[in-house]
Amino acid sequence: MNKKNIAIAMSGLTVLASAAPVFADTATDYVTVQKDYKNTVKKLQEGILNGTISEVIVNFNKDKIATLTIGSDNKEEMSKTLLNLVDKQLDNLSDGDTVTFNVTYDSTKKPYTQAELNSLKTQLENKVLYSPATKSTGGTVDASGTNLAATTTKIYGKDIFNISVDEDTTNGGYKLVLTENTARMTELSTAGIKYVDSFDSSSTTASGSAKAFTAKTGATTDGLVLGKTLNVSSSFAPDGTNAYEVTGLALTATVADQKHANVIVINAKEVNVDIDSSNSDSAETLAKKYVFKQEELDNIYKDLDKSGEYATSLEKVGGKYQIVLYPEGKRLSTKG
Known part of the structure; x- marks a missing residue:
């Protein structure tokens, strides 16, 4: 999982909640978190109802649950079916589990507002x-x-x-x-x-x-x-x-522009750790728990070494300086 996807997933933000039309971005993968699943499903339903989405394949982990094919005469039915299929599953998503929506869409099919x-x-x-x-x-x-x-x-x-x-x-x-x-x-x-x-x-x-x-x-x-x-x-x-x-x-x-996207809902956790003289956790301890990309660590180090408290990677929160790091699969906020 790349840094962009982790940032989206762990911050609780979702591309589907932006002001742009559903799936207007050119990217093929969108990651959101379990706690925001209702908003994600709502946006998918909106795409079904306005004609933008023509097909949704629902997967739990690696298993396909259902394929929804949307036509002009079954939009309401498919919108309700989607919610019924995943509502309980997403509400009780366990650690490490994912629900993936393989979406076929065409933003040119969206009526003018x-x-x-x-x-x-x-x-x-x-x-x-x-x-x-x-x-x-x-x-x-x-x-x-x-x-x-x-x-x-x-x-x-x-x-x-x-x-x-x-x-x-x-x-x-x-x-x-x-x-x-x-x-x-x-x-x-x-x-x-x-x-x-x-x-x-x-x-x-x-x-x-x-x-x-x-x-x-x-x-x-x-x-x-x-x-x-x-x-x-x-x-x-x-x-x-x-x-x-x-x-x-x-x-x-209007020229049709059919595209495909994978909307992935994950159960992820956000961890905040203080690193200071009174805390038993150390940088070494964290390094053993999380895998970081060396290039990202090097860039942060250079930024701090050059600019000190004015480094672009540094933010002051609650009287402490904070740097946000993105290990594989999780987000770690360290304060010190």
Whole structure:
């Protein structure tokens, strides 16, 4: 077991409890401790219910207990079955025993949440689509008078489209939907804020050459739903033929990304030992009880020798200096 896995297991932390989607990390092994098994199982159940997890093989030590195959019509059943299979086993896990979940998952199958779509909505609403026109760049101009005049007005995504985040009753989760913001586009046109391919303030150009901003036909047809991926940078681009027309969302089909992970629940203990003049335990005694990697010990020694009490490996806890060491299979906190 490597240091990273021991640290995760013994600190009581679990990758599955992070803010990222279940199993979003590229690693294939996750280790958590028996006392946190309920949270681990809960996260697995969430993955089953939201469609991320398609299969779970449950193992006790080296023996396979069951294989759960999850489909669209049995998510609730499989979620309950998983808990019933392991709840008692994990609650009474003995020293040295493990329960391993071999998980097949695809994070692209997870429905969009309201929070992540609200974030995309804000980005799209505040995206600058057109800036004031220049001699070489098309953009906004003031066409309210007889001749074109300069303007400082910019056109944003929210000026062309109403963007909403709605519950997706078909795919689950939420979807992002567009409708034309006709009221705002009319307001801009009435105020004379229009589009031109170029503008030179030193020359006179009739206002009739400017075009009112509008959404391209069909721009609101497709929304962002499960199975599609959005490119914010490419969305709401000017049409290639009529640059005053705004295109819709830049969407592509989401590419499946099936992966496998082993979620291992262990029964591990945390040991804290004081090493000082009043304690019978010594570094020699500990060395006999635990096997440490020589390279890690060397690095800690060099850190202490170079920086003393300011060493990065040193932490002051309760008036004592503490170094955390990771022997094979256990965690040892020594204070002295």
